[in-house]
Amino acid sequence: MQPARRRQLQRLAPSLLDWYAAHARDLPWRHTSDPYAIWISEVMLQQTQAATVIPYWKRWLAALPTVHKLARAREQTILRLWAGLGYYSRVRRLRQAARLIVQDHNGRLPSDPDTLQTLPGIGPYTAGAIASIAFEQPAPLVDGNITRVFSRLHGLTQANDQELWAMAKVFVQAAHATGRHNACGDLNQSLMEIGATVCTPRQPICALCPLRRSCVAHRTGDPTAFPAPVPRPRLxxxxxxxxxxxxxxxxxxxxxxxxxxxxxxxxxxxxxxxxxxxxxxxxxxxxxxxxxxxxxxxxxxxxxxxxxxxxxxxxxxxxxxxxxxxxxxxxxxxxxxxxxxxxxxxxxxxxxxxxxxx
Ligand code: SF4
The missing domain is CATH 3.90.79.10 (Nucleoside Triphosphate Pyrophosphohydrolase)
Incomplete structure (x- = not known):
């Protein structure tokens, strides 16, 4: 990454933390520091909007409040709690991972992203989310929302993964360096939040965005041109x-x-x-x-x-x-x-x- 870009991201990190403190949605999983509850929310939020996830997450934690309970749960129980969220392989992998956490990690989720990724269903994104939000590790993460925000911020029509993860890493490390409470998790969540609520795919609300002054796509007058749309396959x-x-x-x-x-x-x-x-x-x-x-x-x-x-x-x-x-x-x-x-x-x-x- 060019040094000028790196410095720009480092400068932006504190304003992202300020923006998040003022504008974060009040979501129930943001009131807990329990790594298990955060893990469940992150898996449910893949492919599903937050408003839909809220009742599922509450029902799940009422029925299976700990890793041990999940590890012992019957398949029909977890399927019933998940029914409607789709992608059912996710819920089976959750239980497989819970069993390994009980067996190999004394029932505690590991805090380090590399160890987290040895568990079924936990890839780089989920590992980064758990490590940064639950354990305050400077672990980066990139999802679809963050890809869009980064592409627009730097005017990239086709960003590559390496570039995106490098940007995420600079951001979260800069947040960590501020020494603020929960800075790593809040920085990552601020990027996800901007992607979900401000820098939306079709109608970005640049006037409300904390990245506006540095954003290349905003300056072009047509932010939706970034990243370049991918042609959809015929159904x-x-x-x-x-x-x-x-x-x-x-x-x-x-x-x-x-x-x-x-x-x-x-x-x-x-x-x-x-x-x-x-x-x-x-x-x-x-x-x-x-x-x-x-x-x-x-x-x-x-x-x-x-x-x-x-x-x-x-x-x-x-x-x-x-x-x-x-x-x-x-x-x-x-x-x-x-x-x-x-x-x-x-x-x-x-x-x-x-x-x-x-
Ligand atoms: S200024 Fe607009 S285009 Fe740029 S990141 Fe913010 S919302 Fe997206």
Whole structure:
């Protein structure tokens, strides 16, 4: 990094700390110094907005308040607490990491970023967050928000990882050198906060930004040109039919197989179908017997990574339970299962449970 740029970042660090002290959002994980609670918040915040994470984080800590409790938790418990946040491999890796922390680290999260990265699911970003926020280590971190802020600050259309991490390191070391209380964690969080609330992808509010006077992108008059937009890949389209089949107050449900997407979560019987496939025939082939009174319930559109799903749901009846794969459960039991996000919406459409966790 050029010495002039380094000096500029070093000069900016104290103003970022001042800005954060005055403008940080009041989020519950900012009131704790418990490394476990901070770790859980950081993993939940990957790919999910803070407002959505708050109730999940509170529920999680009420149910599993310590690393030891997480290490001993059943898979269905952690899946149920996570249901709706997506990317379920994250929650399984959390429990694997908790078991290793109990086994190899006396139940305490390591404070050093390199040791943290030996644990499942903890990469450079999460290690930097835990080390700086919970342990006041001068550990840098870079995420999508910080990449955008740095790219705009220095007018980079295509920043490389090495450059971004070098900038993050200079910033956090400069904060550490101020000797202020919680300076490392606050500096890292100030950058994340600017990215989340001020330097947003489409409408940066430069007038409120503490980096404004030094920002190259702001001076160009078109900050959204930095970094250069990446062309989005085209989405695949898939049509899926799902069947909410009832027999004497019980519903047929299935658990997703191990190693599949959303493994271990629950769904109504469903299958992919060509555009003009006959619904009655598909239901008869999929279900233990041809259902009666097959009726359209709803159509839900949702996207998983690069695939756009059209999920068409039908209600119907069978005369006998106990046939075929899957379980027949009463409505009150359905609400206690960890569901995939799309099928939780079907539950709500059918009046069987709430759509959204609150
Ligand atoms: S001045 Fe504007 S473009 Fe530059 S970092 Fe701040 S919000 Fe982003």
């Amino acid at each position: 695949r389209q898939r049509r899926v039919l799902a069947f909410l089949i009832q027999c004497r107050g019980r519903y047929l449900v299935e658990q997703r197989p191990a190693k599949s997407v959303n493994a271990g979560l629950w769904e109504f019987p469903n299958t992919e179908a060509p555009a003009h496939a006959n619904t009655d025939e598909i239901a008869a082939n999929l279900l233990p017997a041809p259902p009666q009174e097959l009726t359209p319930l709803t159509t839900i559109k949702h996207t998983i990574t690069r695939t756009r799903f059209q999920l068409e749901a039908f209600t119907g009846k069978l005369e006998r339970t106990g046939l075929g794969p899957g379980c027949w459960l009463a409505a009150r039991e359905l609400a206690r299962l960890p569901w995939t996000a799309a099928h939780r919406r079907l539950l709500a459409c059918a009046g069987l449970a709430a759509a959204k966790r609150t």
